Amino acid sequence: MKKCLIILWVALSLCYPMNANAGQGPSASRGRDYYEERGEILWEVPTHSKVIALTFDDGPDEQSTMKILDLLKQHEAKATFFVVGSRVEQHPDIVSRELQEGHEIGNHSYTHPPFHNISGNKLLSELNQTQEAILDATGVKSVLFRPPGGSYNESIVRTSKDFGMLTVLWSWHQDTLDWRKPGVNRIVKKVLDNARNGDIVLMHDFVPNSTQTVEALAIILPELQKRGFEFITISELMSYQENTNKFMEVNH
Template identity: 60%
Template sequence: MFKKRTVLALVIALSAVSSPLQAKASPYPAAQMKDRSYYEERGDIVWEVPTEEKYMALTFDDGPDPQQTLKIMEVLKQYEAKATFFLVGDRVERYPEVVRQELQEGHEIANHSFRHPSFQGLPGNVMEDELIKTQDAIYKATGQKPVLFRPPGGYYNEKIIHLSKEHHLQMVLWSWHQDTNDWRSPGVSRIANKVLNNARNGDIILMHDFVHNSNQTTEALKIILPELKKRGYSFVTISELLSHKVAPKNHIKVSH
């Protein structure tokens, strides 16, 4: 009996020591336990937009780039497509003229952090600095501040959701069935087929306008855009897509 009590006391003591360390290692554990519907229903995060009309939103991360972004915009212009560009702040500072051209051609610009770090494990003040510096860089380049934010890699937790709201930014991710993985340069046909084979109303398509030594995204767009236009789709900015959101239907019980 003495031995059992001693072992039990040791276990309790070790638990008391280890618990604070576990809490410190995972400061937002609750965020990992809540599913997508929790954040979607609250409007905290947008993955796609339910709409009855044939609208889609093309999004491009990691730019601007003075070569790839301009080539992508040429294709978009050819097919009368508007897009949303999630910009990296330090690249905005290097290529402000590209950002201004995006706006002039009717595209939407959005925040994608300043140096594109992984937000996983970042302290809150560093996350906030990434948001603020990008907002400031875009404002300096264009006189406008974005209203949308996409975290690098799509990583989120309770802290970054809170910071986004605090800075009046709507967090936007992408349709899970429309991640083209174009940043891996998987081949033009793979990128195009990913979009074409999964096309649905309200899709938010994830692409990139800065991929090292690759023009596959541009070439894939030359296949995607004419084909989806034939199917009746229009390509709009995220903000416009949100304006076409269909409210959930309330099931009203009628008594007789």
Template identity: 55%
Template structure:
């Protein structure tokens, strides 16, 4: 009986432990510090300027992306959208809307595959196809790549480099986990309580009902603006406020 109870508790512990929000690919034994000091991956940009980069993953979405774009316009905010190539192909008008409003479109693969299972060759094809799709729709070549799930390795870095892109993650203290529908207040509090100069904040504009994200932005944008923050794209954050320029060292 004791063995059975122990087994049940063990199983509960396995299923209740959340996925690591800050994954490190263990195959090569290299951690964040290795990539960050080399300038191969960026999580945030240390700066004394009151600037912050809002990023949105997995879109574009014909319902929620335009709502987010409208809110950003109200606060003179530019953001970076890490788009999925197949969705750009399905909703080109939404991608063009973002480009026309001077938001940055960046590469988030073509089909949003599981990065732990995809082969390097297949990933390279996904990245290249997304680069081409975004360029065909908007006329701008993406300079940034964010791997789905936040998984990274030297192989992923090199694939991005060959496509002319730099790998961008997000500030670990600014993962809103909005995809899990945690509640508007939790999303708002996550951003506002942790806001620092040079942050890269992670949101999603696709992946189910993103009403909570939209509602949270209605509180986050005016509050951060009242604190003196300027909302910039990731490339602007790096090129104008950081030491590494996008497109250099890639």
């Protein structure tokens, strides 16, 4: 996992030198096709291989994240955790465990503010503080970014790129809405009924006063494995892209 992360980091760094709304369709100034064709945002990776990327936002959490890590380990599954910087500072040991067990760490801002109208200075601060928190906890910086609420525009995408990160969202048919606490069965049904090769599934490992995500994951993992799916990280999923280089090209 560390080797894969380092390779992607180097590739992105060469292309992008360092400078100092959940739902069916996140808000944006341009449509999905524009960003997807330019390789600037990743929603999913169409592939004939039975692979899926589980992603967890908003952690780490000393209870939910630990239970999720235990389940992933039990089923030999890998995932990507989009962490909130302020919570990383509170639980660096959990983030360190995530990386040590072969999972990937993504930047999900420092305080999880609304991103639909975020200012340039605030955006820079949110990304930079989280990168530093991840570095302190793991020894590496993230090469992936997911904006809170899935909100994106030219400024957000460009700034993420300037930090050497690829903006990653999720398959629109795989938004579990687990943060709303819809019930374990609804979360399970959302994932299982819509499972497709190359999906990126959106879940959360920090939902206050809720165990629904953990309970749902305990059902989802063995069922999808019975169907032949393998659970991999975002960087691993990108290797299934027919033209992986398009996510690493400089766009002007």
